[in-house]
Amino acid sequence: MRVPLGWLGEFVTVALAPEDLAERMTMHGLPVDRIVRPWEGLSGVVVARVLEVRDHPGADRLCVARVDAGSEEREVVVGVRNMGSGDLVPYAPPGATLPGVDAPLERREIRGVASEGMLCSPKELGISGDHDRILVLEDAADPGSDAAATIGLGEVVLDIEVLANRADLLSILGVAREVAAMTGEDLRLPGISASEAGPAPIGVTVEVADPDRCPRYLATVVRGVTAGSSPLRAQVRLTAAGMRPRWNVVDATNYAMLELGQPLHAFDLDRLAGPGIVVRRASPGERLVTLDDVERRLAEDDLVIADRERAVAVAGVIGGADTEVSEETRDILLEAAVFEPRGVFRTSRRLGLRTEASMRFDRGVDPEAVAEAAARATALLAEWAGGKGAGSVDVGEPPGRRTVAIRPERASALLGVELTASEVREALGRLRIPAREEAGGIVAEIPPYRVDVTREVDLVEEVGRSVGYGLVPSTLPGIRQAGGLSPEQRLRRRLADLLAGAGLWETYSFPFAADEDLPFVPGREPIRMANPISADDAGLQTSLLPGLLRAAQRNVAQRTTSVRLFEIAATFRAGHPDPVEEERVAALLTGPVGQEWPAERREHDVLDATGLVEHVVDGLGAAGMGLGEVPGPPWHPGRSAVVTIAGEPIGEVGELHPRVSRRFDLPGRVAAFELRVGPLVAAAGEAPRYRDISRFPPVHRDVAFVLDASVPAGDVRAALAEAGGDLLDRGVLFDVFEGAPLPQGKRSLAFSLDFRVPDRTLTDPEVEDRVRAIAERLRGEFGAELRAG
Amino acid sequence: MNDVQAMERLGEARGQGLAAIETASSLEELRAAEVAALGRRSPVAEVQRSLGTIDLADRPRIGREVNRVFEDLRAAVAARRVALEAEAEADVALTDRIDVTLPGRRPPPGGLHPLTSTMRAVVDAFISLGYRVSEGPELETEWYNFDALNFPPDHPARLTQDTLYPDVPGDLLLRTHTSPVQIRTMEAQEPPIYVVIPGRCFRRDTPDATHLPVFQQVEILAVDEGLSLADMKGTLEAWARAMFGPDQRVRIYPDYFPFVEPGAGLDVSCFLCGGRGCRVCGNGWIELLGAGMVHPALFENTGIDPERYSGFAAGLGIERVAMLLHGVPDIRMFYEGDVRFLSQLARSA
Numbered sequence A: 001m002r003v004p005l006g007w008l009g010e011f012v013t014v015a016l017a018p019e020d021l022a023e024r025m026t027m028h029g030l031p032v033d034r035i036v037r038p039w040e041g042l043s044g045v046v047v048a049r050v051l052e053v054r055d056h057p058g059a060d061r062l063c064v065a066r067v068d069a070g071s072e073e074r075e076v077v078v079g080v081r082n083m084g085s086g087d088l089v090p091y092a093p094p095g096a097t098l099p100g101v102d103a104p105l106e107r108r109e110i111r112g113v114a115s116e117g118m119l120c121s122p123k124e125l126g127i128s129g130d131h132d133r134i135l136v137l138e139d140a141a142d143p144g145s146d147a148a149a150t151i152g153l154g155e156v157v158l159d160i161e162v163l164a165n166r167a168d169l170l171s172i173l174g175v176a177r178e179v180a181a182m183t184g185e186d187l188r189l190p191g192i193s194a195s196e197a198g199p200a201p202i203g204v205t206v207e208v209a210d211p212d213r214c215p216r217y218l219a220t221v222v223r224g225v226t227a228g229s230s231p232l233r234a235q236v237r238l239t240a241a242g243m244r245p246r247w248n249v250v251d252a253t254n255y256a257m258l259e260l261g262q263p264l265h266a267f268d269l270d271r272l273a274g275p276g277i278v279v280r281r282a283s284p285g286e287r288l289v290t291l292d293d294v295e296r297r298l299a300e301d302d303l304v305i306a307d308r309e310r311a312v313a314v315a316g317v318i319g320g321a322d323t324e325v326s327e328e329t330r331d332i333l334l335e336a337a338v339f340e341p342r343g344v345f346r347t348s349r350r351l352g353l354r355t356e357a358s359m360r361f362d363r364g365v366d367p368e369a370v371a372e373a374a375a376r377a378t379a380l381l382a383e384w385a386g387g388k389g390a391g392s393v394d395v396g397e398p399p400g401r402r403t404v405a406i407r408p409e410r411a412s413a414l415l416g417v418e419l420t421a422s423e424v425r426e427a428l429g430r431l432r433i434p435a436r437e438e439a440g441g442i443v444a445e446i447p448p449y450r451v452d453v454t455r456e457v458d459l460v461e462e463v464g465r466s467v468g469y470g471l472v473p474s475t476l477p478g479i480r481q482a483g484g485l486s487p488e489q490r491l492r493r494r495l496a497d498l499l500a501g502a503g504l505w506e507t508y509s510f511p512f513a514a515d516e517d518l519p520f521v522p523g524r525e526p527i528r529m530a531n532p533i534s535a536d537d538a539g540l541q542t543s544l545l546p547g548l549l550r551a552a553q554r555n556v557a558q559r560t561t562s563v564r565l566f567e568i569a570a571t572f573r574a575g576h577p578d579p580v581e582e583e584r585v586a587a588l589l590t591g592p593v594g595q596e597w598p599a600e601r602r603e604h605d606v607l608d609a610t611g612l613v614e615h616v617v618d619g620l621g622a623a624g625m626g627l628g629e630v631p632g633p634p635w636h637p638g639r640s641a642v643v644t645i646a647g648e649p650i651g652e653v654g655e656l657h658p659r660v661s662r663r664f665d666l667p668g669r670v671a672a673f674e675l676r677v678g679p680l681v682a683a684a685g686e687a688p689r690y691r692d693i694s695r696f697p698p699v700h701r702d703v704a705f706v707l708d709a710s711v712p713a714g715d716v717r718a719a720l721a722e723a724g725g726d727l728l729d730r731g732v733l734f735d736v737f738e739g740a741p742l743p744q745g746k747r748s749l750a751f752s753l754d755f756r757v758p759d760r761t762l763t764d765p766e767v768e769d770r771v772r773a774i775a776e777r778l779r780g781e782f783g784a785e786l787r788a789g
Numbered sequence B: 001m002n003d004v005q006a007m008e009r010l011g012e013a014r015g016q017g018l019a020a021i022e023t024a025s026s027l028e029e030l031r032a033a034e035v036a037a038l039g040r041r042s043p044v045a046e047v048q049r050s051l052g053t054i055d056l057a058d059r060p061r062i063g064r065e066v067n068r069v070f071e072d073l074r075a076a077v078a079a080r081r082v083a084l085e086a087e088a089e090a091d092v093a094l095t096d097r098i099d100v101t102l103p104g105r106r107p108p109p110g111g112l113h114p115l116t117s118t119m120r121a122v123v124d125a126f127i128s129l130g131y132r133v134s135e136g137p138e139l140e141t142e143w144y145n146f147d148a149l150n151f152p153p154d155h156p157a158r159l160t161q162d163t164l165y166p167d168v169p170g171d172l173l174l175r176t177h178t179s180p181v182q183i184r185t186m187e188a189q190e191p192p193i194y195v196v197i198p199g200r201c202f203r204r205d206t207p208d209a210t211h212l213p214v215f216q217q218v219e220i221l222a223v224d225e226g227l228s229l230a231d232m233k234g235t236l237e238a239w240a241r242a243m244f245g246p247d248q249r250v251r252i253y254p255d256y257f258p259f260v261e262p263g264a265g266l267d268v269s270c271f272l273c274g275g276r277g278c279r280v281c282g283n284g285w286i287e288l289l290g291a292g293m294v295h296p297a298l299f300e301n302t303g304i305d306p307e308r309y310s311g312f313a314a315g316l317g318i319e320r321v322a323m324l325l326h327g328v329p330d331i332r333m334f335y336e337g338d339v340r341f342l343s344q345l346a347r348s349a
Ligand SMILES: [Zn+2]
Pocket: B270, B271, B272, B273, B274, B275, B276, B277, B278, B279, B280, B281, B282, B284, B285
């Protein structure tokens, strides 16, 4: 809501500077987004009296005006000729700046006549779109005086963000009420009188078929209007308030709406068939061309204003083109009504049309102010367009006023400010909410425009606003619990810390996927969006890998070649019956292991990913991790595995299929993993237990086994560890060898073994026995031959 | 051996030994000289061994002379060693050097995302005030996201939420705020409740410099006997001081959200200019939180007695805090995964 301060000043005296007023209003619940000075770009324009207008010697369509600019006479070439001698006009001398003109004016020759500046049209002054005439001032002024001040272009405007529950603040009057409450100044109601309810005009009837959706409809007939410009001051105000001035009839309804908050609609009475008004639901398939020249198909839930034959307006939203007032209109039917807010909201949402009228109706207008608004508009039509009120028809009544009780002790307790009953009453009184003390509390009578106040807490807020939130002290509740993370929340944090500490950057990505990315993991059925924003978010990601791949792609494109990223976030997939939301952790490693000298030039591969999984699993204290079968797309069929914990699959690790890397323009191998966080964290161990650390020296043996190259090293390591039992302190695979002199299809796995127990030094025979046991186990299980000791 | 011979041998041994020690040019040579002069086969040791053949009367005198020669030689070795070691140490600067300004071998760099570290800082500040962490699903129902939070059906407020709906049976949506977790927590737990609620939320926004369809939010919910707006203000003031520094001030003013009444907005004094007013804040205050007293309708919807209990809630956007803290000009940068951006803002949290 844009509130011109000059206009506001008619309703309440404002002694504060605009900046101070804005600050006070913000603290009072009327947040001021910004202070606008619409005519900031205007300077140097003065009032001039036209002395003479004569033909331009060199051009038929131009004329030359001689004007008295106060201190001297000047001549300007003008393109129109609506001004005559004696008229006062805005004159922009060389050096002046205008909002509607880019550069400061200069003296120049126009077809052989020197023009010293220009006379200004309303458009050039930024008042309206009217560029067909020079603005002729209505009021007396001295030539040479500042034109901006004379016309009222010094206006300062507060742009107020009206909170969604405050219907009443969408008007100058509503804002003035709050400013009056805030400053203690009196509220004035200039030019607003009660309705001059004349006799019902002949032939005009109003029938409300759906009183729930239209509790009140007041139709006023105004006859004999003549189209023309509105007074300059009114045009300036409309512009300052953000509405474009058009002509007097339209301007009058808009002016009254901005002033009082009641939307008004003017029908051309001659174009209404009847002439009677019917307020009813739209019939199935009914259509209406609205005044924005769009044909609208109406639904049965839509309320329409109709004449005897057809719909002529969508109630509370927009009028119809056929019955719109035009500059030929003589007689008017002026509508001032109350429509049920939710119905207007539904229709406005369905039509995708939010208008000045609908945004007021869907919050709720003042049911008692209908007649005042109609009277105000009628008075303006009389003053600006010569119309004459010819009676009205009023159907329906405002509902009775609501009362709401408030307990002063409840208000004190919620606000944390001690308030007596009389303080509460006074606080409400400042907001023009009358309240009386009764047994057990205070009963307030809610003004009809405060549709938002329905229960005690609403009044508590009003009391708080009235005394000022600034009075609320700072206290701390006595919390009787220790704060902290749950064990599971701590582990999820540790997961991120482990990966960050291992030299990966955490990333965030959008969980949306375009159509072609949705089937990224074939086994996971994607969820599509019902109302996507664009093609990029057709559905929800079933995996974090596409987001990481895209981030890697961007980094590589920016010459960051060593890319190590991870993300922890929810992923989504269709389930039966319910969709499944699963938190996952994924990492991606590609390019050289290090980027700067003397970093490793080695490229990341699958073992970096498996190593990282082991690092994370160990770091969380989870046990029983294993690598299972090949997972299928998008993984590389020869370089990937399902990750298991205690035999249960929890995710995948490996390199992505070269086809996938190519699709994301990643030149080398792309190693990655993706695990479900839930089971990973659930597998995390208890606090670790101490085991004895031996003070005795280990007995060391290096052994190598030759076996089929297809036997997984992981299985061999596991069997070796098991067979080594409690004597084997450490068994490390240190060499893998294939090729001559070994036969085709065989390979050698070399292990470095340390035997050691906590309580004594092991003897050679003991160790030899155990090495033999290991060798037998590996021979039995894998056909492995012990090669060297 | 007689005493004269013995004295002669000792004299020679002393002279030769000292000469060899003093001319040793390396620690190795010194060790050899030491062995030659003081070892088991050295002339002095030989004299010592043959003391038995010397007249009883001369023995003490010769014995003393043996010890004296030993001591002199040992002292000479020690002195020479100190000298040689000093020489070697002086040398190491020339013989074993490297340009230490070559790049060090760092472990691969990595770190938490700035939104993670900012979120943790916010959450931890509330934890230190006694709060626990409550979480909930991102795929929510209309009931938890709107109805239970006192958004009436067909109310304009729903329009402003611009909600994303998945195409699945049922009334699911992508939550537009973390507030549904308020309802879930109040359903699951009896008061007193003091929880902080972090989480990812969604809005049907086209990305630009200040809007994203995805954002991180954090809320608090406190429900207990006798809580007031003053408790809310004090709590958020304590939080702001933990977050931004001990001189922080806060101010509250009326604001509107369907799930709180009275509703409040909360500004913190600008932590960039100390509240004097700057390009970022304008008037010294930064608009940071939406807050208020829990609306009684929420208590009614979750079976908590609104006459016995009252509560407050407050929420803020993490991206906005991170942008202010780090001076990030464009919100989209948080979601692009550019390592050049991430490494700038890395913090160990
Ligand atoms: Zn500042």
